Amino acid sequence: PLYAVETVRMLLDQGRLTGTDGRFRLAGDLAELAIPESLRALLGSRLDALDPAARDLVGHCAVLGISFTVAAVATLAGRSAEAVRDALDALVTRELLAFDDDPRSPERGQYRFLQGVLREVAYGRLARRERLARHLAAAEAFAASGGDELAGVVATHYLEAFRAAPDDERAGLRPRALLALEAAATRSHEVGAYAGSARYLEDAIELVPDDDERLRLRESRLRELYDANDIARTEPEARALIALARERADPGLEARAGYMVAGALIGQGRPGDAVAELEAIRARLGD
Numbered sequence: 001p002l003y004a005v006e007t008v009r010m011l012l013d014q015g016r017l018t019g020t021d022g023r024f025r026l027a028g029d030l031a032e033l034a035i036p037e038s039l040r041a042l043l044g045s046r047l048d049a050l051d052p053a054a055r056d057l058v059g060h061c062a063v064l065g066i067s068f069t070v071a072a073v074a075t076l077a078g079r080s081a082e083a084v085r086d087a088l089d090a091l092v093t094r095e096l097l098a099f100d101d102d103p104r105s106p107e108r109g110q111y112r113f114l115q116g117v118l119r120e121v122a123y124g125r126l127a128r129r130e131r132l133a134r135h136l137a138a139a140e141a142f143a144a145s146g147g148d149e150l151a152g153v154v155a156t157h158y159l160e161a162f163r164a165a166p167d168d169e170r171a172g173l174r175p176r177a178l179l180a181l182e183a184a185a186t187r188s189h190e191v192g193a194y195a196g197s198a199r200y201l202e203d204a205i206e207l208v209p210d211d212d213e214r215l216r217l218r219e220s221r222l223r224e225l226y227d228a229n230d231i232a233r234t235e236p237e238a239r240a241l242i243a244l245a246r247e248r249a250d251p252g253l254e255a256r257a258g259y260m261v262a263g264a265l266i267g268q269g270r271p272g273d274a275v276a277e278l279e280a281i282r283a284r285l286g287d
Contacts, residue, residue: 002039006042010046012095043115043117054090057073057077057087058091058122059122059125059126061111061113061122062119062122063076063126063134064138066116068111069109070084070085075137076138076141095114096113096118097111097113098112098113100112128164129164131161131164132169135157135161136158138157151183151187152200154184155183162174162207181203182201182204184197185200185201185204188200189224189227194225195224198221201217201221204217205218205221215241219256221237222234222257226260226264231264234260234264235260238258238260239257239261241253242254242257254284258277
């Protein structure tokens, strides 16, 4: 169905259909109509039909995500808010974007891509250098103006900038990305979003080259999974840390991870197994 809808929108963009009072009529001969074979190709052809300035603006929007404000796009694109609003309104008219005016919506006053796959196509067309530069610009802009409540947004942009960077440039970005991810995890923990905190820490673990630092982050993530009552992931990760603790002769880590295993077992309705687990760990640790 989406393919059919986007085909109609393409024909409207090309002037091959005209709309009047909610009805569409042919505006020419469609005998030689070239229809892209896939939805992504079809959406790409619609983006190709835009003028270069509008296409560039869509690329900035794609870096910001599914939804975005006029102010954010203007800052990232280096254009005036008035010019950006006019351009976004034109994209709404072409049914590439939509404007959220629902008074009950938390995103009221923002624009968004009409289809998530359209955002993916627009983002995929950006060169890695463009992604790097734009994500860095977005991270710095949000960090300067957003405060703690935008810590997650800042972290996401630094992470995407790191992923887009060439290997020889990643070393310089890694500290900033790690700092932002840990800040986002802390903020999520403070507001009780433990699952979100665990996700930020999981991303941070990917970036850390040092074993000791990686272990610290893994234990922090385990605590967030435990607090989020994510039993399915708490138990195996806690058991993995117990094994690692024995390899490193770290009784403190073994005790803490054992506590998490027991909690996960209790959460599964297995208190007897939890008691056995704790007794075994206590016997190994001694005094």
